[in-house]
Amino acid sequence: MEQLLAALFQLFEPTHLAFLFAGTLLGLIVGILPGMGGTSGLALVLPFVFTMEPSHALAMMIGVLAPTTTSDTFPAVLMGVPGTSGSQATVMDGFPLSKKGMAARALSAAFSASLLGGVFGALILSISIYYAIPIIMAFGFGEQFLLVVLALLMVGALTGDNLFKGIASCFLGLIIGSIGTAPITGDPRYTFDTLYLLEGVPLVVVGLGLFAIPEIVGLLDAKGSIAKSLNTKKGWFTGLKDVVKNWFLVLRCSTLGCLVGALPGLGGTVVDWIAYSHLKQTTKDTSQFGKGDIRGVIAPESANNAKEGGALIPTLIFGIPGSGNKVLLLGGFVLIGIEPGLDMVTTNLDLTYLMIWSLAIANILGAGICMGFSSQISKFTLVPYYILAPVMVCLIFFATFNFNRDWYDFIGLMSFGLIGITFKNFGWSRPALLIGFFLSTKVELLSYQTQAVYGLSFLTRPVSIILIILCLATIVLLTKQKFDKYYRSDFVKGKLTQIYYNIILLCLPLSMIWFTINLDYRANLFPISLSLIAFFLLIFILIVKIADLKNLSFLNYTLIKFARSNIFEIGGNFKIQIYYYLSFIGFLLMNFIFGFPIAAALFINLFILFHNKKAYVSSICISAALMVILWLLSSLLTLQFPNGLIGLFIDLPWWLGGQLN
């Protein structure tokens, strides 16, 4: 109790509040940008947190995570596009309300529901911390192994539009994660004798590549500004009253959100739909759902903020992430030197409480800002993307470089960017790939550790049995709910491209087997088993795809029917997205020649002027502001930006890429 209050006082020190506030603002912004969410936001701050004190860094990271599911309501309600995956269900009734001219009511109801849900989640988290020690002690290697495997399966099964493609994505992630030094023997795997691959590609680079780049490219493809017009003036009070009237619904959905969030692997991807269907099942008059029922906004919004508190439970005590953003949060923990587990509820309890308070306060702050400045913030959805995009690309490059100060990371970033774009367009699951990548080493080590301590007997331990039953039941229930209903591959164009892509994906497991087959069995057992499973999954998916294309008769078997739903993805305009991607490569080349600061200024000007020749005032102002910020950062952090070739010929200031004095 003492520590609980001490943590609160610590948080109210000006510096802590400042970091929390900065994080919250960033979280709000990435929440508004459709597609970007907590994962992209965290990936952006992660390269900077390790220069901070742990408590500051934690406040900032939680600040980024907490309010994304608050501000994502703006695009969901105003444009009918979910800002993050957590607000998909909000669109169902939020957008119709907005079309009826009741946008303000929907927004205020959503924000206050978010606030209540978020604080409730923090409360549950602080209570469960008290009971964490016996749980941690009951989870040995075997239980942890099961937990990780089942978390992977659940993420794979539930984050994709197609069950099998989701699970295959997970295995591909596991295979990529096994690149580098084999943890048992120290043999290099799939490294082609490079020092860079020996350590494996850094998590931050993978996160930025997989999530940030595809979203930017996708939004450029969608063209124009995000929203067309705004009307958020009247009806704020009505929204508040709606929430007060439906307080019991808020409470139920918050509890639901917490529980679903705490199940490792489920995380935030389905929680809004679960809350929405709970609402439907418990309401008598369902006639207005989908047409603008305010309860359809309140239910998912209270659940998706509450889930953060729940999701932090497995993250903090087992180090097992439930969603993409928790993967990066754990990456942040490593950077600032805290290890999840027993320490979080004993020696580092103060930090845990600090996170809980940060979570509660960030939710209040986020909702407060959204309500107080709603008309200003919603204007954010009016900024044309051709202005936002180059700035974000520069930010991503800067973040990537700052992480390791290594040129190779740019190559890693662009490679994973390409994987991200293709995965998104062809309907493979990026969260599953990221979680597989992150947990790969853990799975490998836990399998050895479990084997050494228990053999197979771990399966008969009571906690293991409960885990298996619990997770299998969830998977069966949720997949039924999610996949039974719709099949939509009739309108897909370019099926052949997606089939070719499937064949390209086959190269990864095959080459992994080829390069590791001659190693010691303790070094290659893991990647080869993974590769074999991935190979057969991919072949199966390929067959289903070809059968779908040719309309073969065996499609009528139940399993095949099930596998066929969403086997193809209706992506955006893939070609245009690739053009934009290539322009980023152009930026990378400019970096090699001019160094980062000059290249960034050039790129911003070129990019904006290419789209709109009249926008030179914005382009010059933005690039000038960026240069000032870079110069300040350089002197504050003694940071040398990536220097280009011209630094060899022209005498430049140090921060522009000149020689070290």
Next chain:
Amino acid sequence: MSLFSFVSVASADVNFSGKTITWVVPFKEGGGTSRFARFIQPFLKKYLPGNPDVQIMHIPGGGAIKGSNYFEKNAKADGTFIFGCSTSVIVNVATGNPLVKYNLSEYRPVVLLPQNTHWFTRSDLAEPHDLSKIKERKLALYALKTPASADLFHIWIYDKLGIKGAKPIPGLSSSGGYQAFLRGEIHLSSHGAANYVKKVKPEIAKGKVVDLMTLGIIGADGSVSRNPLAPNAPTFPEMYEKVNGKKLEGDDLEAYYAIAAAWSQASKAMMLPKDASDEIVKAYRDAAIKMTKDPEFKAKAEKALGPFPLIIGEEAGEIIKKAAVFSDTTKKQLNAALKKHKFTYRVQ
């Protein structure tokens, strides 16, 4: 005026006034070596002649090899570059990692920060300070991060103490390993001094955990004394004698000294490049000695750096040589232990 400055130069012809000193740390911000550097940084500015700015440059990657190689290649010998070293940097050299391009044993150390290792077990498995019950066990599991790290020394230690059932569980960090130890999944565990005080002592007080031994504190003359944090626990040489019935000597003693130098005495270090002149080295060492007398340093050092006094001076150079260059017999000993546990990794 010119006369005055001429006189003062005689005592300090090294002057860093207006210069910036770059302290290369081959690890991420926030790690132990980074914390060590950040703690020393303000004192260095205060006591080096000319009060130069000291900036810490983190170059993580490649198991500390990237930053260390960078230092070897780019550091100037004029005293404006210093290097933050740690056990893993030393182990990379001592075990002959082929990617290493830095010649650590010729560097000029300024300050060494010693550490010490404590071994302990659960109270239901053994009496305090007594290995006999552990030795009877068929299986005595312990945590091992990777055989290419300093954890390699555990394999040798348990081997020399004749614990036949000792079996490493790979891939466990020291804190992950300690958690598994508390859950009862592994039997032997160890911690450095700081975590020993913070995490293990409370469990000993509860009667759940008992001390086995410590690595021991090595004096300038090679004598080994007990660790003041666990004064009743025997040191490794004492335990060796008790178990084997003979004094620790010969090849075993040589290997012990090498291991203790790398693992314990030079746990963290601040070094100058190999070509740094004697004047520069002296200026740094003087600054370090002044630092240890600073009241602010005295007040904060125990909490920030641990209970063991810094090693400054020529003695430090000897320790680094011992730690960074393992003799062939020591390597043979380590490889024999590795082979026994079926590791493919070998010390080169």
